[in-house]
Amino acid sequence: MNAAIGDRKPTMRSGTTMMAALVACLLVSACQSGPTGELTTIDTAQGSDQNIASLTAVIDRNPQDPEAYNVRGSAYGRGGKYREALKDFDRAIQLKPNFYQAYSNRALIQRFLGDQAAALADYNKAIQLNPNYDAAYIGRGNLYRKAGRVTEAFNDFQKAIQLDTTDARAYHNRGLIYQSQGQHAFAIEDFSTSISLSPNAPEPYNGRGLSYLATNDEDNAFADFNTAIKLDGRIAESWANQALIYERRGDKAKAAKSYQQAVRLDPNYKPAVDGLARTKAT
Numbered sequence: 001m002n003a004a005i006g007d008r009k010p011t012m013r014s015g016t017t018m019m020a021a022l023v024a025c026l027l028v029s030a031c032q033s034g035p036t037g038e039l040t041t042i043d044t045a046q047g048s049d050q051n052i053a054s055l056t057a058v059i060d061r062n063p064q065d066p067e068a069y070n071v072r073g074s075a076y077g078r079g080g081k082y083r084e085a086l087k088d089f090d091r092a093i094q095l096k097p098n099f100y101q102a103y104s105n106r107a108l109i110q111r112f113l114g115d116q117a118a119a120l121a122d123y124n125k126a127i128q129l130n131p132n133y134d135a136a137y138i139g140r141g142n143l144y145r146k147a148g149r150v151t152e153a154f155n156d157f158q159k160a161i162q163l164d165t166t167d168a169r170a171y172h173n174r175g176l177i178y179q180s181q182g183q184h185a186f187a188i189e190d191f192s193t194s195i196s197l198s199p200n201a202p203e204p205y206n207g208r209g210l211s212y213l214a215t216n217d218e219d220n221a222f223a224d225f226n227t228a229i230k231l232d233g234r235i236a237e238s239w240a241n242q243a244l245i246y247e248r249r250g251d252k253a254k255a256a257k258s259y260q261q262a263v264r265l266d267p268n269y270k271p272a273v274d275g276l277a278r279t280k281a282t
Helices: 012-031 049-061 066-078 082-095 100-112 116-129 134-146 150-162 168-180 184-197 203-214 218-231 236-248 252-265 270-279
Strands: none
Touching: 049 066, 066 082, 066 100, 082 100, 100 116, 100 134, 116 134, 134 150, 134 168, 150 168, 168 184, 168 203, 184 203, 203 218, 203 236, 218 236, 236 252, 236 270, 252 270
């Protein structure tokens, strides 16, 4: 994006317009990011041979225990071993047909395997078996959100919150919907609640920071982005968000450094790639 044509310097208005467009771009990227608490990152310790062997020993002692298969399936899922997880959830449900937690867990694995229809069917079954199971509403809501079915997603997150969920994802994901609709005061409130429930998760700090930025509260936005980086320095979005603040403040050297780190972490993250192109020394 060029802010000037030929040798003409950009006016204050054109610079402000450009920054507003950049914030809008980051808001879209944030709304497409993964939800807090789902299997967006792999915990290799959960799927380690030692941990699985321990859980398998439990199953060997109690081969008809559906709970044991559900626990091992969850460990496989967190370890990125989705096919193995699916088999364990299938077995758990076979042993206990009304096992609503296993349906909800299997639904998440179906999502990561790309079978969205099967995932939706499993979430629906979990809710049918237990209409008060908040995790199933949150999972189905995120499935709807990813599919662009925003109203249905909002209703599911709202239902989970009405059930007094303590799962931070409900508030985080509802905050993303508020944010996408430009309702930043509501979004900030939801992200703040998500942070209170899960203070070590970086995603709601990024979300709240972007809503602060959209309302021109640059100092609070910068604090949130820095906190997100301290909590987990491996997320490209956090570094790109921090870089945008530096860029807004006219510090291109620091902005370029942060954009470069974001690109290093995710070469396909467009806000970082474009930001680095704007700010790197020529």
